[in-house]
Amino acid sequence: xxxxxxxxEVIATMKAAVGDYILESKIPRPRRVYIRIKSxxxxxxxxxxxxxxxxxxxxxxxxxxxxxDIEINYHFxxxxxxxxxxxxxxxxxxxxxxxxxILPGAALYEREVHDLLGVKFTNHPNLTRLILPESWPKxxxxxxxxxxxxxxxxxxGSLEETLIVGGIETERNGGPLVNVVVGPQHPALHExxxxxxxxxxxxxxxxxxxxxxxxxxxxxxxxxxxxFQDVHLVERVCGxxxxxxxxxxxxxxxxxxxxxxxxxxxxxxxxxxxxxxIHSHLLLLGIAGLxxxxxxxxxxxxxxxxxxxxLTEKLTGNRVMAEYSTIGGVRKDLTPALGNxxxxxxxxxxxxxxxxxxxxxxxxxxxxxxxxxxxLSKEKALKLCVVxxxxxxxxxxxxxxxxxxxxAYEDAPFQEILYKDxxxxxxxxxxxxxVNESIDIILWAIDNIPGGPYRTRxxxxxxxxxxxxxxxxxxxxxxxxxxxNGTAYPERVKIRSPTLANIISFREMIRGCYVADxxxxxxxxxxxxxxxxxxxxVDEKSGRRWVWSMKDLRDRRRIGK
Amino acid sequence: xxxxxxxxxxxxxxxxFLFLFTLILFCDWFERKIMARMQNRMGPSxxxxxxxxxxxxxxxxxxxKEDITxxxxxxxxxxxxxxxxxxxxxxxxxxxPIDGVNVFSDYGFEGDLLLVLALVTFAHFxxxxxxxSSSNPYSGIGAVRIITQFIGYDIPxxxxxxxxAFLAGSxxxxxxxxxxxxxxxxxxxxxxxxxxxxxxxxxxxDPFDVPHAETEIVAGYGTEFxxxxxxxxxxxxxxxxxxxxxxxxxxxxxxxxGPVFSDPPGLWFxxxxxxxxxxxxxxxxxxxxVCARLRIDHVINGNxxxxxxxxxxxxxxxxxxxxxxxxxxxxxx
Numbered sequence: 001x002x003x004x005x006x007x008x009e010v011i012a013t014m015k016a017a018v019g020d021y022i023l024e025s026k027i028p029r030p031r032r033v034y035i036r037i038k039s040x041x042x043x044x045x046x047x048x049x050x051x052x053x054x055x056x057x058x059x060x061x062x063x064x065x066x067x068x069d070i071e072i073n074y075h076f077x078x079x080x081x082x083x084x085x086x087x088x089x090x091x092x093x094x095x096x097x098x099x100x101x102i103l104p105g106a107a108l109y110e111r112e113v114h115d116l117l118g119v120k121f122t123n124h125p126n127l128t129r130l131i132l133p134e135s136w137p138k139x140x141x142x143x144x145x146x147x148x149x150x151x152x153x154x155x156x157g158s159l160e161e162t163l164i165v166g167g168i169e170t171e172r173n174g175g176p177l178v179n180v181v182v183g184p185q186h187p188a189l190h191e192x193x194x195x196x197x198x199x200x201x202x203x204x205x206x207x208x209x210x211x212x213x214x215x216x217x218x219x220x221x222x223x224x225x226x227x228f229q230d231v232h233l234v235e236r237v238c239g240x241x242x243x244x245x246x247x248x249x250x251x252x253x254x255x256x257x258x259x260x261x262x263x264x265x266x267x268x269x270x271x272x273x274x275x276x277x278i279h280s281h282l283l284l285l286g287i288a289g290l291x292x293x294x295x296x297x298x299x300x301x302x303x304x305x306x307x308x309x310x311l312t313e314k315l316t317g318n319r320v321m322a323e324y325s326t327i328g329g330v331r332k333d334l335t336p337a338l339g340n341x342x343x344x345x346x347x348x349x350x351x352x353x354x355x356x357x358x359x360x361x362x363x364x365x366x367x368x369x370x371x372x373x374x375x376l377s378k379e380k381a382l383k384l385c386v387v388x389x390x391x392x393x394x395x396x397x398x399x400x401x402x403x404x405x406x407x408a409y410e411d412a413p414f415q416e417i418l419y420k421d422x423x424x425x426x427x428x429x430x431x432x433x434x435v436n437e438s439i440d441i442i443l444w445a446i447d448n449i450p451g452g453p454y455r456t457r458x459x460x461x462x463x464x465x466x467x468x469x470x471x472x473x474x475x476x477x478x479x480x481x482x483x484x485n486g487t488a489y490p491e492r493v494k495i496r497s498p499t500l501a502n503i504i505s506f507r508e509m510i511r512g513c514y515v516a517d518x519x520x521x522x523x524x525x526x527x528x529x530x531x532x533x534x535x536x537x538v539d540e541k542s543g544r545r546w547v548w549s550m551k552d553l554r555d556r557r558r559i560g561k
Numbered sequence: 562x563x564x565x566x567x568x569x570x571x572x573x574x575x576x577x578f579l580f581l582f583t584l585i586l587f588c589d590w591f592e593r594k595i596m597a598r599m600q601n602r603m604g605p606s607x608x609x610x611x612x613x614x615x616x617x618x619x620x621x622x623x624x625x626k627e628d629i630t631x632x633x634x635x636x637x638x639x640x641x642x643x644x645x646x647x648x649x650x651x652x653x654x655x656x657x658p659i660d661g662v663n664v665f666s667d668y669g670f671e672g673d674l675l676l677v678l679a680l681v682t683f684a685h686f687x688x689x690x691x692x693x694s695s696s697n698p699y700s701g702i703g704a705v706r707i708i709t710q711f712i713g714y715d716i717p718x719x720x721x722x723x724x725x726a727f728l729a730g731s732x733x734x735x736x737x738x739x740x741x742x743x744x745x746x747x748x749x750x751x752x753x754x755x756x757x758x759x760x761x762x763x764x765x766x767d768p769f770d771v772p773h774a775e776t777e778i779v780a781g782y783g784t785e786f787x788x789x790x791x792x793x794x795x796x797x798x799x800x801x802x803x804x805x806x807x808x809x810x811x812x813x814x815x816x817x818x819g820p821v822f823s824d825p826p827g828l829w830f831x832x833x834x835x836x837x838x839x840x841x842x843x844x845x846x847x848x849x850x851v852c853a854r855l856r857i858d859h860v861i862n863g864n865x866x867x868x869x870x871x872x873x874x875x876x877x878x879x880x881x882x883x884x885x886x887x888x889x890x891x892x893x894x
Contacts, residue, residue, distance in 0.1 A: 180698045187779055202702075202857055293767055293774060293854025299600035365768050365853035515702065516774065516856040 006080035007033050014083075017048035029255060031081045031404055032468060039087045039096070046074060046085065046099045053078035057385040057398075059470070059479045060496035061109040063117040065145045070094050070117055074106075075468060075479065082404070082468055089119060091144075098124040105385025108504055109496075116143040116219075131212040142220055175200055182518065184213045189522075190287070202514050207507050211500075222493035227253050227462055227484075230493065231326055234480070237495060239320060240283065243269075243276035244473035245480075245495075246325040251406060252469035252482040253327045257462045263408075265329035267449045270408040271342070272316060272324045273471070274438040274445075278349065279308045280474035281431040281438075284526045285356065288428055291519035292369040297359065304352045307345045314338055329455030339446040346439045353439075357432055360425075370425035374509035374521030377422055384508065387501045388476020389434065390525055393427035395420040400472035411448075412441050424517075424524040431526075460488040473498050475526045499525070568665075576659040576831065581651065584835065585799045589616040592802070592842055599850040616799075620792050628788030635694040642691035643786065643793035649684040650800035653677040657807045658735045658817055659834055660827035668735040674812075675732060678719055681763075681804065684797075685711040691794065692782025703781025706772040706857055710762060713864040714769075717872035718759040724752035724879045725812040728886065738816025746813040748886050752875045753813050757844065758868060762860065764805050765798075766845055768852035771860055803838065806845075810837035 007027045014035055015022060021041035026034050037045050050056055056078040064071040069088040076083045089096050098121040100107045110121045111130040118141040121127055129136070141147060171177060178199040184192035192213035198206045218237055222230045234249045235242045247269055254261055282305040289297030309319050316322040316332060324330050360366055376386070381394035391398040399416040401409040417433040419426035462484040469480045476498030485491040502525045509521050571577050590605060590613050597604025605612030630639055655664040656673050663669055685707060692704030726732050728749070729740040746753040762769040773781035783794050810816060814837045817830035855863070 178698065178701075180702075289853070293770060294852070295596075295767075296600045296850045297853075299602060303601055363853070365855065368855060368859055369853055514856050514858060515778070516771070516854070 005030075007031065010078065010081050010083055011035065013052045014045070014048060017052065018045050021045060028465075029467075033081045033083045034086060035083065036086045039089055042072070042074065042085065042087050043097045043099055043102070046076075047102050049076060049078065049083065049085070050102060053080075055079055055382060055396075056083075057382065057387070058103055058106050058109065059385075059477065059501075060481075060494065061106065061113050062481050062492070062494040063113040063119060063143065064483065064492045065091070065117065065143065067091075067145075070119055070144075072096060072113065072119065073481070074099070075481065077404075077470075077477070079403070082470065084468065094119040095122055096120070097122050100124055103385070104383050105501070105504060108500060112500075117141050118144070129212070131215045133212070142217065172198070172205060177205060180515075195518075197515075197518070199515060202516070204510050204513050204515065204518065207510055209503060209506060211503065219493055219495060223490060226460055226488040227490060228327060228460060230490065232323070234493075234495065235321060235323060237497065240280045241276060241473040241475060241478070242320070243273050243322050243324060244471050244478050246322070247273055247407065248469045248471040248473075248478050248480040249482070249493075250325045250327050251471070252467040252480045253462065254458075255467035255469065256465050256482055256484050257327075257458060259328050259456065259458050262329055262453045262456060263450045264333075264452045264454045266407045267445050268330045268334055268454060269325055270412065271334070271442050271445050272312070272322055272330070273407065274442045275308055275312050275315070275342075276322065277438050277474045278346075278435050279305055279312065280526075281435045282308065282349075284431060284474075284523070285360075285428060288370075288520075288523045291523040292366065294366065297356075301356060304349055307349055311342050311345050314341065326455070328458040329453070331455070333454045334446075334449070339449075343443055343446060346442060350436065350439050353432070353435055360429060360432060367425070369517075369520050370423065370428060370524070371421075372423050373517050374424045374513060374524060375422050376505055376509050378420075380508055381422070381505070384505045385501060386476070386505045388472070388474075388498050388526075389427055389430040390476065390502045390505060392417055392430045393419050393524075394422040398477065400470050400477050404470055406469075406471060408445060409441075412444060414438075414441050424520050427524040461486070462488065462490070475499055476501060502526075571664055572655075577655065577664045578651070580659075581654055581800075581803070584838075585796070585803050586616040586620075587613070588803055588806075588838065588842055589799050591839060592846055595843055595846045596850060599847070620796065623792035623795070624789055626788040626791075628790060629785075631695060631697065631785050633696040634785065635696070638690055638694035639785075640790070642687050642694065643790045643797065646684050646687040646691065647793050647797035647800060649680050649687065650797055650804050653680045653684075654800065654804050654807055656734060657811055658738055659831060661817055661830040663735070669733050671736075672732045673734050674722065674726060674737065677734070677804075677808070678715075678722060681801075682711070682715050684801070685715075688782060688797075691786070695782075695785035697785050699778040699780070699784045700782050702778050703772050703784070706778075707765075707782060709857065710765075710769065710771060710860055713861055714759045714762040714868070717755060717864070717868045718763055720869075720872040720876055721752050721756040721759060722808070722812055724749055724756075724876055727876070727879055728883060734811050734816070738811045739818055741813075741815035741818070743889060744813060744815045748889060749875070749879050749882070751878055755868065755872050755875050756809065756813065757848075759872070760805050760809060761845060761848055762864070764802055764845065767849040768855045769860055770854055771857050774854055802842065802845075806838040806841035807834075809841045810834065814840070 007030070010033050011025045011027070018037070018041065021038045021044060023036045023038060025036070028034065035045070056076045059075040059077055059082065062073040062075065064073070066088070068091060070091055071086060071088050074085040076085070087096070094117070096119060098110060100110060100121070101123065107124070107126070108130060110124055111127060113119050114121060114127055115130045115132050118139070180197045180199055182189070182195045182197060184194045194210040194213065196208040197204055218233060222233055225233055231246055231249055234245045237245050282301050286298040286301035286305065289295070289301065312322060313319040315334060315338060316324045324332065376390070376394045378395045381391050381396045386394070387398055395418055397403070397416060397418065401414070402416045414437045417430050417437065419430055464484055464486040466481070466483040469482070471478050478498055479496040481492070481494040483491040506522065506525060510518060513521060573579060593615070594604040594612070605615035608614040608618045630636060656669060656677050657663060658668070689704045689708045692700040692707065725737050725745045728745060729737040731737060731740070765772055773783060778784070783791065786794050817834035819829065819833040821829045
């Protein structure tokens with residue numbers, strides 16, 4: 001067979017290495033490859049893939065309940081295509097060999113599948129709960145189709161069991177250790193997560209993170225709602241990168257239903273996506289100032305972020321939760337007048353950005369706090385499969401917009417920002433420079449936006465099939481895997497947010513650092529939190545609900561006296 | 562000192578407790594407002610004209626809040642340390658000439674500079690004990706940081722405080738202040754700068770606010786305090802800032818002395834004193850606004866490698882240059 005496309009090349013490479021174990025392979029779309037292998041050949045296939053593509057990173061592991069068996073999909077990005085290696089394990093005895101030993105970045109995804117579907121990964125170093133609470137009943141796996149919330153049993157469990165997470169160590173290598181719990185509620189954390197730090201004086205010896213405090217069961221809920229409703233559900237996965245989530249889900253649904261999206265809608269999505277990125281990055285840079293005790297920087301950056309939020313509101317109708325993308329297009333059009341206003345606003349932001357760049361580059365206290373702190377080498381970054389600015393701060397090329405273009409990024413002129421240092425400072429600088437690139441992209445998109453409709457009508461029912469969609473969210477690669485079963489309801493929606501991919505590297509970065517570095521390093525990973533602008537007021541007695549707009553608040557504000 | 566009416570009036574009302582308490586609240590407001598304006602914010606603006614009553618409202622609110630003592634805390638120390646630290650700082654301010662003389666209506670004694678410096682060092686130990694006694698890991702780390710930071714920075718602070726004493730030829734606060742016809746800050750700016758940096762560290766202001774770094778260790782040594790105890794801890798922090806500014810004003814800016822335009826001179830002296838304090842606070846706040854927080858190892862290394870040698874060099878420089886600057890002082894008269 002003559003090798004013509006990169007996708008076929010991937011399949012040919014895999015066939016040459018582990019041909020005996022491959023049951024079938026297909027290329028449904030450009031840059032998407034599916035390979036089904038015999039069960040228990042997963043490790044062999046993965047190591048063959050890693051050997052052929054040393055820079056391959058694992059995107060996620062999706063488990064799907066398909067009746068008698070549980071299907072396990074390993075999604076890899078190998079530089080040319082997103083390769084899905086698929087195998088099945090029987091539901092009666094769901095055991096499969098771990099790949100954590102050859103690819104440490106898979107550890108959390110295996111724990112997730114174990115937690116929600118009950119698949120046992122043999123030889124996994126630490127196969128404990130990742131998302132569900134410790135008191136969750138054993139043998140109760142919510143993502144299995146036969147799972148019924150009524151038969152879960154006692155959900156309260158013992159409180160003690162829920163509270164004591166992670167091993168308290170009082171001694172290591174003969175030296176005494178102090179155990180400090182940070183979170184779930186802590187001034188440095190903006191969303192609930194729990195870290196057990198083991199300290200030797202001021203130096204961090206080890207850390208055990210515990211996630212899942214904000215688990216809302218969105219993947220399960222998505223199966224109960226129709227596709228067009230799920231757009232609004234996934235928007236609420238994250239308040240900051242909501243545009244990335246809707247865009248990603250809509251792309252997956254469109255690929256599933258073979259829906260042609262009007263080119264104008266693609267450009268509009270790009271504009272909102274980049275506005276979202278600017279606001280997210282500015283938010284983080286401000287927070288970074290706050291975490292290292294530089295309050296003025298925080299206040300200034302957040303003031304300039306307001307420009308972007310106002311522009312988002314004018315374009316989409318909402319300040320933060322854009323509700324903009326929908327399956328088959330976008331919900332609102334861009335007028336030329338608004339286009340000019342966006343341009344003017346962004347040029348102002350760009351001007352301010354030069355100043356902040358100078359601050360980050362030359363301020364001695366910022367340099368002391370972030371340079372050479374929390375170093376993640378390129379090799380470790382690849383092994384741990386980190387994504388987004390964290391990977392690019394370590395010099396790993398990982399921009400989905402560049403390597404797996406979607407929306408209007410194929411033609412957009414922009415640079416992939418890479419820093420080689422791998423420290424906190426580099427990760428912050430990546431974001432600062434990316435804001436600049438994002439502004440350029442928006443300016444270009446407004447000038448070159450094609451005419452025509454911005455939305456097509458789509459049927460509610462989606463055909464049977466599967467689609468995997470990737471976008472570059474502000475925090476890194478975001479993956480949505482959607483499977484349809486011929487109805488208006490999806491069979492399975494799998495979401496892998498970038499923070500889950502990055503949090504695994506925190507342990508690597510923080511070891512040997514000082515206690516004071518904890519917030520500085522954590523913030524460079526960009527932990528996310530959401531904010532809303534309008535308050536809903538409820539009168540307890542009458543039950544009346546009303547909303548105050550920003551204008552009302554401004555009018556009611558007392559200035560001076 | 563006899564217990565007569567004047568003595569009681571001076572200690573309790575003016576220029577003693579009540580006056581100082583008002584000054585502390587005012588300076589707290591001033592500090593917050595100045596910081597807010599530099600950060601593009603409003604700052605306190607609701608309570609009273611320009612929000613001037615906000616600090617008082619905060620303290621009243623804290624006094625009414627529930628007071629919780631952790632089960633494992635050392636009860637006695639935990640209860641008493643906030644009050645002791647506040648009292649010590651207040652007592653130290655009593656030693657400064659506020660309206661020309663100090664609160665006890667005399668000119669102090671030879672060596673009261675050493676007394677206030679010693680009292681403050683003692684107050685730091687009390688703050689350390691307050692954190693240590695609350696048996697909370699954050700408080701523990703905060704307390705250890707206080708002791709590491711203050712033991713280090715007390716040395717350059719005391720050394721650079723000796724510069725003015727050397728030029729004035731006295732260890733009495735009043736004499737140092739009254740001998741400055743031209744402020745020492747202008748005559749020996751090198752000592753002034755070293756002193757300000759050490760003071761910034763003593764007051765736990767950015768970039769030295771390591772002992773109560775919010776994003777790292779919540780509120781440091783003060784994490785477990787609530788209600789009345791927290792009010793006293795905060796009050797003693799605010800008093801400490803007044804103390805630091807008063808020390809700077811007395812040693813380097815000529816204390817309360819200046820031209821008197823009408824009777825009584827005490828009124829003019831008080832005005833000068835307050836204005837100089839506000840000037841020092843504004844200086845400290847500007848530094849705070851443009852700095853990120855350092856790490857404890859930076860703080861310690863910076864102290865032993867840069868600040869202490871700088872303090873020693875500055876005092877040597879002062880000694881060498883004193884024959885040349887002495888005429889300067891006299892010429893201004």
